[in-house]
Amino acid sequence: MKVGEIKELGLTRQRETVLDVILSSHEHLTANEVFAEAKSKLPTISFATVYNSLRFLKDAGHIAEIQFGNGASRFDKCTHRHDHALCTSCGKLVDIEMEIPADIVKRAAKYSNFQPETLEFTLRGLCPQCSSN
Amino acid sequence: MKVGEIKELGLTRQRETVLDVILSSHEHLTANEVFAEAKSKLPTISFATVYNSLRFLKDAGHIAEIQFGNGASRFDKCTHRHDHALCTSCGKLVDIEMEIPADIVKRAAKYSNFQPETLEFTLRGLCPQCSSN
DNA sequence: TTCACTGCAAAACGTTTGCAAACAG
């Protein structure tokens, strides 16, 4: 979705603002960061409303939530299946767009006896900046 | 490590108890659950000490921490690389012992320009119980 | 007029920290 298409969704102004913040960002923002950004565009918006909006937008499939570790969730405009790389030194999080071999899903499902829905992986390592230091 | 070997590590009684709880469990316990179990063996142990011990034991490489979602961390006696299956209905978490093709790590590293350390995946789906309901 | 949404404050949750007392080498 592009920012210009937001208006067509019939969202409230608050939800529109929150969605706009996420679609306009090139990073994976935390709820706090979304709040700060949204507040600068719509000063009366409250923390709870940002959280409510994030949940609403997530349930509606407009955004995705990424949870790593016990810190804050991050929100992503990228809602299709993809993987992530996480820097073990600075915490930088980047998307990885790769197909996973169907074979792996099959083997994992067989091993666990789960009925598979999705399989996502996380590469942990040093990001380019940290590995050059 | 086996429970019988714990005594040889020169740990304090509290840390020994916490480690014993984790090694004796067949589940992935949360810190809270570890605390409850430890308290039943050593009634004077405090919450903070359980957390301190968990951190100590993790840093020492005796246990591993698993973090999914924003809920509580879980602690695992299994410290080698392995993957997990997570039930999207009931939250059940099971281990998957599988080799990952070196090819995937290579491709992920190439894509992200990260210097890879580990790659772990999570299969999300329905556990045997939930899928039969 | 109805029903969903907002804003605020307070609570909930998991986790960490400051500090004095207890302990081990």
Place this chain on the structure above:
DNA sequence: CTGTTTGCAAACGTTTTGCAGTGAA
């Protein structure tokens, strides 16, 4: 003695909730 570890309570950061008030259909 010295440095580490404990136990307690209080704080922290993130997220959720209760509730009265607002706003749109």
